[in-house]
Amino acid sequence: MTPLNLFLAYPAPALLLCGVIIFALLCFSGSSRKPPFKLPPGPAPLPIIGNLHLLDLKRQDKSILKLAKQYGPVFTLHFGFQKAVVLTGYEAVKDALVNFTEEFVDRPPIPIFEEIQHGHGVFFSIGEKWKATRRFTVSSMRSLGMGRKLIEERIMEELGFLVENIKSFKGEPFNLRTFYTAPTNITFIILFGERFDYEDSTFRALLKLIDEVMCLLGSPLLHFFNFYPFLGFFFNVHKILLQKIEEVRIIIRDYIETSRQDIDANSLKSYTDALVFKQKEDTNKKENLFHDDNLIASILDLVIAGTETAATTLQWAVLLMMKYPKIQKKVQEELRQVVKPGSWATYEDRKSMPYTNAVIHEVQRFITLLPHVPRCTSTDTHFRGYFLPKGITVIPSLTSVLLDPDHWETPHEFNPNHFLDSDGKFVKKEAFVPYSLGRRNCIGESLAKMELFLFFAGLLQTFTFQPPPGLTEADLDLNVPKTTFTLRPQLQPVCAVPRE
Template structure:
């Protein structure tokens, strides 16, 4: 009688429990059938939760480093019902992404991104759609000046607007997130053909939406949805996220509409223009991959990734030179020696500014901004003595590469000497891969490198950045980043003191 009362009182709980037991039985029976194959080693999974009880959901990347010490550079974890193969350390990650690039080229069907993009776009699509869209995107970016003198001029122009904004605080404290405006505007220039005033309502709305989406993507509740998507009806975080994404899509659709109204084949001003023109050009093709959903998804991918990564890296760079004022002074002295008075540093100047270049690289290495983006095996794959079935999620841990003690003298310390030889000359390091490797590497790598150098050098040429009154360098927090889709610094203030 007590059991009957419990069942009647908690019907939803009983249903959930039955569903979990059912899926668990299917999963583990499948595991027994695959036991003849030699999967990489790993901890024994528990029913239903797999190895989730062993993970720090907020810092999965650090959890993976601990597993690697016990199981080696290639191991298997169970995220709920899903098997995941993890690759750690420079050698294993490079081997997979460079020597097995076709085998590890796909993306797994991550539930939240399936809900958002439905297999479209640049980042989470696969097959011919991905190849065609990525190839077109890279060609369009080059045509729009990415990595060339044209975009360098736009970056330096944007630097002027950023400096005006910082000067408006007159040395008073302001939030590090104010540095997001300039890199975001460069992305919007490429995507939409125009920059925004920093107080423009559409610009502010986009900044707010991007911030909210990135925070929601890092939520433990969203991870839970990805692990158990069939429980989505009872969860709420992914629903809020999808509403925010739709708000961004509304703005993107407006730009696509405007582009269609005044498209000019001889003057394509933006990535949106290029996509619309390509869609019209391919209208009569039997299979037009540039349909509306793919157009919106591709722009959405670049709105999110193209703004968050560079903007957050710039925040970290300013925070780190505040933390280490002696490094800031050394950069400023190098700028003084290389850059003519009354001029801004150019991208070409980085060749004569090895210390500044080393600091920027060390910022990217130290912060491990994007710990990993999952891949998926496109075919049954034999890798390093193990068998990885087709369709298996694979995590190449970029954090493990950027902190690999075999390649970095002091991996857990901020040390620009990692990129300098004994004579103070800049040294490239093969284990420096914040942009990933292989055919899925970052599309905007050349643009990001140019932006980071020009914005960072220009800001330090104009200002000295200090902690707010009442704080010292010791009070600045580097150890507990805010986990969003990327690893952001904790919200902190800075003061910009104008230099003569």
């Protein structure tokens, strides 16, 4: 959404914004000195708005790809008054996040996340607090069985509930978002130590709140709040978002209090239990990083991010199988050949199922689920002939890597052959980075890989997915995803035909 479209869609806030811009222009027009360091080149900024006129706020990733063609893999963008260095393509992104991992490890102070987390949690904290919280989170997840046989059994159990839920529609159309429930439950099992019935009131409330939060995070007006936080009193979107977040916090606080009452040091059943026990252990330390605010923020990070990513990817996977029935049939044939009748595919089976494995990887590459999450420099940094001062925002575009024409033969097509050699064997690709790179890579990567394989394989063992009567594969929309914090598919109807 360009500023002009924003003006037409939201005339009252836009008029107020224009007034403030004019005032700011008068105040700051004489202070446009060049910085005393060499930033990468980029489009010339306009007063006040910078380069916002060049960006589609609903699909910033696409705007960045267009600008990269003109300015190269490393360039500077101005988001209002804020400068950001954009990295595009595999070579530039890998160079920064792997070869300069310490220099690009921090997060910038994004206004909305400052309001939500106040520098706490796993994702948007920095320094020693981030190191300690992430280290503890990774260790706790491993102890809870993430990526091991124990969690595989829970995923298999959840698959059974999901299959029964889909069977209840008896071949009639149902909403694509139905697939959100099972991956979300796996996250909640790890966070809270229990799964929810799909009709449970707390479960439904959390699903609704997470959905609303993710949608609000993708709102163009929220982007404007991040660009011009001093104009926040003109807009309501961030206030509504903070209200929704507080409703999630209330549920989290209840689980923390329950954990405090029932905790057994010899039997920690959840991430919440582990955090509460860690807090008790560190009570007498001079600086206890695991205070209540950090506990709640860390759980909140995993509630929001841990549910959205795997659940949305599974929805895309089903939609793509509907869109490409020949690929779906080929996956089902491989499943028939490898998996014993009456059994679910196991995670170990993926080694004998190169085509299915390739399809799952291609789903993640093709959908570019999370276009980018900003970093910032932790120190003054010399990078590729440029000087990046400490604290400058850096945007490593994962979309540009997953669609890099130097690494993918048909980057804009859904093509499982990207992950197969000439003999049909699965091949790893270095430019496959949906979980990011470096020290800030996704904490739940191993869990997400297991979930996606087991849910996807089990669903295609049981059902053939196809468009409802009256629709064809050509009617299915892949090109206009709903932009939230991630790129979601449109809410399209699905038919699941049971297989013999």
